[in-house]
Amino acid sequence: MDTSENSTDVDPRETAAEGERPPRRGWRRWAMDTRPLRIPAYRRLWSSTIVTAVGSQLTAVAVPKQIYDITGSSAWVGAASMAGLLPLIVFALWGGAVADSMDRRKLLLITNCGIAVTSVLFWLQAAIKIDSVVVLMVLLALQQAFWGLNAPARNASIARLVPEGELAAANALGSTVMQTGQVVGPLLAGVLIPVIGLPELYLIDALALCVTVWAVYRLPSLPPLDLTTKRRAGVREIVAGFRYISAHKVLLLSFVADIIAMVFGMPRALFPQLAGETYAPYGEGLALGLLFAAIPIGAVLGGVFSGTFSRARRHGWMVIGAVVAWGAAITGFGLSGSLWLAVVFLALAGVADMVSMAFRGAILLSAATDEMRGRMQGVFTVVVAGGPRLADVLHGSAGSAFGPGAAVAGGGFLVVAMMVVLACAVPALRRYRI
Template sequence: MDTTPLRIAPFRRLWSSTVVTGIGSQLTAVAVPLQIYDDTGSSALVGLAGAAALVPLVVFALWGGAVADLMDRRRLLLFTNAGIAATSLLFWAQAATGTRSVAVLLVLLAVQQALFGINQPTRTASVARLVPAGQLPSATALTSTVWQFGQIVGPLLAGALVPVLGLPVLYLCDSLALLVALWAVWRLPALPPLKGATRRAGLADIAAGFRYLVRMRLLLVSFLADVIAMVLGMPRALFPQMAQLDFGGPEGGGSSLGVLYAAIPVGAVLCGVLSGLYSRVSRHGVMVVLAICVWGLSVAGFGLSGPLWPAAVFLALAGAADMVSMVFRGAILQSAATDEMRGRMQGVFTVVVAGGPRLADLLHGTVGAAAGARPTVVGGGLLVVAAMVALAGAFPAFWRYSARR
């Protein structure tokens, strides 16, 4: 792994806060649906929590990206980190006092995700102000790897802590972790707008961001590439069915289901460890196209696999390809977008990353019920390859893009 960006003290502080936030956020991500199900026994209400989280995340990511372009990003990070820590503390209070209100949980979740929607594009847009342009792929890989690591360690840690310490302590651990992240952000330098005075963001600023995206075909294609990969080729909605019916798991999936869910992030983390190779590559467009094609072929290979472990290997390979795509799409976004638009572009990026897999759940679940799980997975993977090749052919400038130009 290329750790060169960590020699820069401000980036190291921002990255360390990301490590803490990445793991801590997964504790709450596990605790909220667990508490709702324990209190109500209703999976429908658990699903409602997903909608309560997605809507404010999407809305405030778009608005927060505009805010991040028009005010000091350090101040915005301090405000949102403090707000997220406060909501985690309120989660702890309602659980510790035995409040059994789904409405309270959904409101707190919506507020927390709104704050996260502002925090995430602000945090990512700050990276290009803290590291040289040549280190952006390595910095992106470091950040992406710890997020993937959090997706593995956070749920495992939550599963280990709940039976021993109880659900309220899980929320409290997240609150304490966020205080550590807040301290790291406090020590960042000021990050005011490079052009123009600080002012409030409005709908006109959000609209300006979309007009900028339409003009910047390079950025638009990078977003479309992620939509292709996630919407057509993310088969997680079919994991429970396949774990039980195709890979011999018990009712509910058992360990087979755990292997399927863990394989993609494990592959991503292992690929992140090899990030020392990324800074040597200048043809970022080529890497995105190839990585998404490998993702599609790996997903198709998963759908064709008989035993569980070859299937897990294909999913891990898909996770590795997704990490490569994420790193170079992130590097393109950081370098090609101007600083006064970088927050808004990161807001769109957050919406794409959050919304794509959820659209995939709807698509794969519907098609899988009608056509069967394996044909849906294989067909989706091959469609990814076909669509990505067509997109690269329609926009050859993306294929030719080089960071050295």
Template structure:
């Protein structure tokens, strides 16, 4: 339900020349001292170069705590709603209640992140998320038992998250040099994916011991680590004055116009939409667990299916040294999305649970690679005054794509059967991505 200054790009550059990323390395974020190739297995292990940057290290370290804490709330809210109503439909309605605020405030938050000090915006929004978690805890311990109160708090939380996410991600490009952006994205994504695995497991273990309400309190306490990390960041004011003057609808419209003039950005968004809308099969996991993999135990099968993709993503992050130094970012995105589609196809064709889980884990590795290089493109191919708005659009795409996939796959599964819907979606991802790559060369030729 939930999930150092840099030089600006010469804006006179032709919008159709997206084959090479701009030089965004800042004098105050110098490249790390040159080192020889890492010996043996270390060449394949996680690329930790960005952790040598104190500001990035503080921000990343706080994410270790909050990625788990946020999942405690992500488990507690649907559990509490189901306990109150006894209806899974209400759990779904609550998810939709958080979607609209997320979309609206992510777009607006991107514009705000381009017009004010991003450190200040992060302080405000992280504090707001922490207060919302305290309100979740308050309603739980006082026994309010109102679905509408929970949905209102969820909408408020997602609004703060929408404001926070663009500023947080856009700030990374001011904390590490351009050649370390893939490694920084891999580090952050690995922590978040680890939280997706460890958080729900921890929540399941804690609810019988301390109760559901205390999960909200633990999340609020974890957010204090993020607030403290942000306090210690350097100031991150805009490098230039936004042309629109302030963060309004005009500024948001400028962001969409910027995307339309830079093909590599538009294509990176399209690649993610293709992968997630056509190839995210999670809505069919319950049906597959109950039908195809029932002999293995429905509960075991369902848990493994939901855990497999995040586990694969974590494995991919731990091996980020194998790909983080690649310079052809666009080609890496295309290859990763094609690999995702192929792995999803293999999953749909599998009748053996363990083979199916292996295919989903492989899909998770491919998704990690795709996330790393799509994120790097959005940070390296964009001028600093536009990074917040681009990250706002990115947040909307990442949040909205899987929800559309749930509707599409759920409908297709009812008509064609679950396995056919999954395999067909994976094949469509492969075909559509290759067609996109060959029809428009801007993405496949993009490099830093």
């Protein structure tokens, strides 16, 4: 490794200029925007995500499968999911403050090693057949705590590696990989479980995380830019992050836009009921699988063609348009009587979600100062994790009261209406551009 890449005096973004290529023409300019991959440091961070995106999904399938095998109860599966939520929220908020107070590369090394050790412990308990739900829930809580510490540092580091004009492209690349993992990982787990068993799934994830640790080790140092100020990572710093958000309207609005889209427009809790009732003639199993896969597939397609939107400079308008498009697509899904039309609408929603993620992420990185980026990403992690869970409660209740189709369509309409009102009432998001 060239030792200059770990020097705090070298900006890794400067290496992008060395391999500058002429702008793509014709159909190629609509394809995936890969400009950030010219930067070696970002390429290492991104390539590590490719491996772990699939590996983490293997564990995400293995844990509920093992809990159900032990208990025979879906209630225990749900309880385990909630057991991981609280540590994720707490440690994501604290992890954001930690990421603003120390070398982010060092924090990534520590937390990735912690996640890897947790995966090894998952493998060990399955290999020796402990068969304890309590042990699984403790390990899941520990894993989510490490992930909460890791995610803010990883996301905040991107702005130190990639030029501002390529932040949307970098976010689209990262999101494409994660969404691909959500499609490929569960399918691969379903194929591998009967062949190699649950313990080996955990072991594959642990080995994949070793690749991540090596990639992070080769990143440049990412200490706080202001080395003269000694920073802490306590409650006061976390509160300061929320004050910073409230004082910067464009940051606050980016979070509000995501909350509107996810809480009112994520209808996954109603997929089983829709598959069993509305789309039962197509086959309940087929319908359920297609409904769950459609949004991630649409998001991957959006990432593959990120060149169509990643160079836009009016980031605020892109977020507004993407959230409105998400709401309209969800409304169409709710009104669909045909399974295939429903899948098309959900895939379109996935494309809109990819655009929204790319530009909301870019706003959080470009509108916040470096000493606050970790805390912004901590809040972002909490919003991304908590929004869909709140949506599950809301849509489940609305589906029982009004029927699943009406609940979905009504939620999508509310997303469109609320986003339009927000954009008209508060011009800060409309005006934001790089």
